[in-house]
Amino acid sequence: MADETRALRVVVAGAAGRMGTTTVQALALDPDFEIVCAVDRAHAGESLRAVAGPKAPDIPIREKFGVSVDETKPDVLIDFTTHASAVEHAASALRRGVAPVIGATGLTQHDIAELKLLSEETGVPGIYVPNFAIGAVLMMRFAEMAARWLPDVEILEMHHDRKLDAPSGTAILTADLIAESRKCVPTPPVTQNLKVEGARGGVYKDIPIHSVRLPGLVAHQAVLFGGKGELLTIRHDSLDRSSFMEGVKIALRNVRKLQGFVVGLDKILFKS
Incomplete structure (x- = not known):
């Protein structure tokens, strides 16, 4: 020691x-x-x-x-x-x-x-540590709390174009926390005509995750919870390292x- x-x-x-x-x-x-x-x-x-x-x-x-x-x-x-x-x-x-x-x-x-x-x-x-930003850790904690009451959720994560993996470790950990917290798995929305393969994102633990890779981005994530007549968005942006x-x-x-x-x-x- x-x-x-x-x-x-x-x-x-x-x-x-x-x-x-x-x-x-x-x-x-x-x-x-x-x-x-x-x-x-x-x-x-x-x-x-x-x-x-x-x-x-x-x-x-x-x-x-x-x-x-x-x-x-x-x-x-x-x-x-x-x-x-x-x-x-x-x-x-x-x-x-x-x-x-x-x-x-x-x-x-x-x-x-x-x-x-x-x-x-x-x-x-x-x-x-998938994400060292304090705000990102709080975002994940808030998403875990929200999932108990709003089980319908999708994750949008956006990173710079040199990131090697997708989805991000932050998105995976967020989905893990949500899956452990929510009381039920909602019925997925019916997509009648999927015109482009993968348009609905990848699905991990019954949670769609959408990954964006573009120059100019650093690290960003939005967790979208849908309910009857409402939408809750929990978002974090890292503007530089x-x-x-x-x-x-x-x-x-x-x-x-x-x-x-x-x-x-x-x-x-x-x-x-």
């Missing part, structure tokens, strides 16, 4: 990516954190300061995760790599006593189950206090 009186030692994986550099810049300005290691295979050997900006520590970006962690001894991991790399890094971190915070998207139920099992075996906690940074810091500060491997920042924000 790390000394609570000193700065939290952090390894940033995917440090040269868009979320990675934003995270490096945010942590570098906060005395509660010390970036001791940066991993990014595409930029290995380069200076983190040269890649992420003048406030970043002047340390080399490394290629291999496990060896780098062994040498730099971080307390926590923040990972914004790809799905496959993030799962590999999280497992490696858990085996080394480093608590992982996974922000990479696309983890499957199988991935999560495996990480939960490994967390139990090692006694090291961790968290997978700075919206995620407070959630990243909250996750890093609290991940080692968790029990096991959990999913969602709400497990920290709403912990009683």
